[in-house]
Amino acid sequence: MNIGQAAAASGVSAKMIRYYESIGLIPKTVRTESGYRVYSDHDVHTLRFIRRARDLGFSVEQIADLVSLWQDRERASKDVKAIALDHVGVLERKIRELQEMASTLKHLARNCHGDSRPHCPIIEELANDEAAPLPAKVDAKFGTLGKGSVR
Amino acid sequence: MNIGQAAAASGVSAKMIRYYESIGLIPKTVRTESGYRVYSDHDVHTLRFIRRARDLGFSVEQIADLVSLWQDRERASKDVKAIALDHVGVLERKIRELQEMASTLKHLARNCHGDSRPHCPIIEELANDEAAPLPAKVDAKFGTLGKGSVR
């Protein structure tokens, strides 16, 4: 099957399939005479594995590890579990960080009349030179608020 | 004061101060004869405002809006509140998304022995072709799991 069909069957875009190939996450595929990539059901299965791992927020680097453990029938389950739990830790730290932001903002918003007058605790807090610095940022993975989806 | 001192006083790195200037978030500063940027206490105050907004996860675009509302003494507090609440919504969606990932993973990890044997429900779930697709991803801001800190 062609890359478009593999994309549809796996839920990974054709663009990303080529990208994953280029960085070595998946091996180079067979090509037709005219250069089209050809995928098997097995390849699609691998792509689905990758997509599911992405859906769980694993980085491509971690996915590479997971794929190789997946393909190693002798793997120790503790190696997989370690990657998963490490990732859970990262996720939970990030969640806490976002929760702090949200609760601070909700608190400020609750005290803001939200009318046409200028008085606004939100702005005042941002402008407050005495404000306690927010807790030091974890070396949080999860970049900043870009446009991408987490997928 | 020089950019390095302004950076130390505001908590915004010199690199980022130059960047904010280049994108127009802050105005171009006065320069010394030799080209050094010169900052006043007022500039530092603005930089602190920006840093606090960043700490709350606002995008540079939103910060530009917040800064101009801050400087508008006639602003309506509802305009500020709208930005804040919009951001709270984004934060909360993201939190929910991460919580789903974490809880799925914790559930899987709980059922993984984590020993030297190969059996591992985590890998099996990732490889499971019947797996229900995860809920459609929100057009989540907050990119993927990159290296950056949130700051």
Next chain:
DNA sequence: CTTGACCTTCCCATGATTGGAAGGATTACA
């Protein structure tokens, strides 16, 4: 006057993903 600490601009990298251009291949239909 030298040394070291600063400053300047410019380019590059990050991570995952999308967009698009230019051009070749395949397919469907009249």
Next chain:
DNA sequence: TGTAATCCTTCCAATCATGGGAAGGTCAAG
């Protein structure tokens, strides 16, 4: 068979906020 639509290919650029580093100018202390 001709042609148009739809695929595919590679390559380059942009995203977002940030940091790294090079090459070179400036300044202050010794």
